[in-house]
Amino acid sequence: MRRSIRLKEWGVNQNLVKVPAEEYLALRPNLEKKEYFLNTDSQGFIVSNECLKNLEQSVFFLGDSFVESMFVSEGKRFTDLCETYFNEKFGFSCRNAGYSGATSLHLFNSFLNKIVPFKPKILFFILPSNDALSLANKNLYWTNTKTLSPIIPQQFGVENAPILNNRESIRAMIRSIHETCVSFRINVVFCTFPHRTTVFGDSFTRKTYKSKSNFNSYVERRKIANDILRGYCSRRNAPFIDLELIMEDFEAYSVDDVHLDEKGSQKVSQTILSWCEKNEKSLF
Numbered sequence: 001m002r003r004s005i006r007l008k009e010w011g012v013n014q015n016l017v018k019v020p021a022e023e024y025l026a027l028r029p030n031l032e033k034k035e036y037f038l039n040t041d042s043q044g045f046i047v048s049n050e051c052l053k054n055l056e057q058s059v060f061f062l063g064d065s066f067v068e069s070m071f072v073s074e075g076k077r078f079t080d081l082c083e084t085y086f087n088e089k090f091g092f093s094c095r096n097a098g099y100s101g102a103t104s105l106h107l108f109n110s111f112l113n114k115i116v117p118f119k120p121k122i123l124f125f126i127l128p129s130n131d132a133l134s135l136a137n138k139n140l141y142w143t144n145t146k147t148l149s150p151i152i153p154q155q156f157g158v159e160n161a162p163i164l165n166n167r168e169s170i171r172a173m174i175r176s177i178h179e180t181c182v183s184f185r186i187n188v189v190f191c192t193f194p195h196r197t198t199v200f201g202d203s204f205t206r207k208t209y210k211s212k213s214n215f216n217s218y219v220e221r222r223k224i225a226n227d228i229l230r231g232y233c234s235r236r237n238a239p240f241i242d243l244e245l246i247m248e249d250f251e252a253y254s255v256d257d258v259h260l261d262e263k264g265s266q267k268v269s270q271t272i273l274s275w276c277e278k279n280e281k282s283l284f
Contacts, residue, residue, distance in 0.1 A: 006152050007113070008099040008106045009044035016040075020071055027204045028255045037074040043114055046096035048080040059086050060095045060120045062107050064128035066193055067098025069260060076262050081269035085276075090284065092121050103130045104173040105141035105150050111177065116184055122283060124272065125177060126191040126243070129258045131170055132218070132225040140166040141173070170228050178238055187283055189239040189275075192226040194247035194264075195219070196257040204256050218257075239282075241275050243268065 010016065016038040025033055041047045045060075046068065061067050061079045069077040083094035097110055107128065115123065134140045134148060144154050174190070181188040197219050199205065209215040226244045233240035247253055253264025260268065276283060 001153070003151050003153065005109060006106060006150055007044075008102045008110060009097075009114075010038065010040050010046070010099070012040060012042055012044045014038070014040040014044075018070055027207055029203060030261060031071055031255045036071050038070060039074070041095070043095075043118075045114075046077075046079070046098065047093070048075055048077075048083060056118055057091060058093050058095050058118060058120055059083075059122045059124070060097055060115050061124045061126065062097045062111060062115070063126035063193070064098060064102040064107075064130050065100035066129065066258060066260065067096060067126050068100055069096075069098065069265060070100065071255070072260060072262055072265050076265055078260070078265040078268040078272070081266065082272055085273050086121075090121070095120075098126075101130060101147040102128050103134055103141050103148055103150075104128060104170065104177070108173060108177055108180075109150070112180065116180070116186070119184065120186055122276075123181060123186055123188045124191060125188055127174075127193050127225060127229045129193050129195060129222060129225075132221040135166050135170075135221045135224060137166075140169045167224070167228060170225060171232055174229055174232050178232075178236065187239070189241060190229055190233050191241045191272075192229055192244040193222070193258065194243045194250045194253070195222045196250050196254065197223075197248065199251045208257070239279065241272060243271065246271055 018036045018038060020031060020033060025031055039047055039049070059082070067079065074080065077096065079094050079096040086092040086094060097115065104127070107125070130148060134143070137143045137148070141148070141150060143149055146154050178188060205215055209218070230240070230242065232238070247264070247267060253260060253267050255261050
């Protein structure tokens with residue numbers, strides 16, 4: 001059986017049209033049923049129609065489905081909104097390296113193999129909420145589950161390996177990404193991910209979670225994952241944007257517990273660009 005390390009991406013030079021399934025929409029009444037367009041470039045990064053072709057003058061956003069923003073209209077994803085600023089002020093384009101179901105291990109693989117060679121002007125690393133899901137796995141990232149396995153075919157992935165404890169492994173992965181950026185002289189900005197923390201009882205949470213205690217257990221793991229990143233950045237004085245804190249009323253900006261609507265996309269872009277303006281001298 002031949003195996004390979006999983007590369008979380010949509011593929012190169014793709015022009016995709018996605019319509020949310022009826023069962024997906026049933027849980028998310030605020031999500032509009034329509035066609036959502038997703039285009040990728042020659043390296044598999046999600047790009048807008050306005051994106052410049054020069055990969056060497058790019059700002060990269062790395063994360064999971066929160067960054068991918070599949071069901072936010074093209075041009076209104078927060079990566080697209082940020083591109084307007086970076087393009088007009090610096091001539092930089094923005095590349096969206098988000099993908100649904102990605103963990104930090106998947107993202108580290110994408111970073112090394114797809115992003116490092118182009119020496120980004122800035123890398124925004126948004127901690128994936130899947131790291132919080134992985135906290136419930138015995139082997140954290142190194143699982144053979146269909147979505148999270150780092151190896152394919154997933155049934156032949158890593159199993160019962162003697163690794164570090166899960167919290168220490170998340171911290172080690174963050175440190176690996178940070179130190180790799182330092183080694184390649186890449187400016188990295190770490191971000192926590194926002195999520196619903198208090199609202200339980202709407203159609204989405206009632207149908208997605210078995211009970212309020214089940215919902216609260218997910219919230220707690222998400223807070224733990226973000227706290228690990230927050231603590232690391234504080235100790236290492238690493239550039240950091242606390243989206244979890246800034247968007248603590250996340251239900252006002254989302255279609256479910258971890259995904260943005262268009263208003264949320266605007267909020268994220270405004271938060272990131274405001275931070276960039278305040279820290280411009282250290283970034284460029």
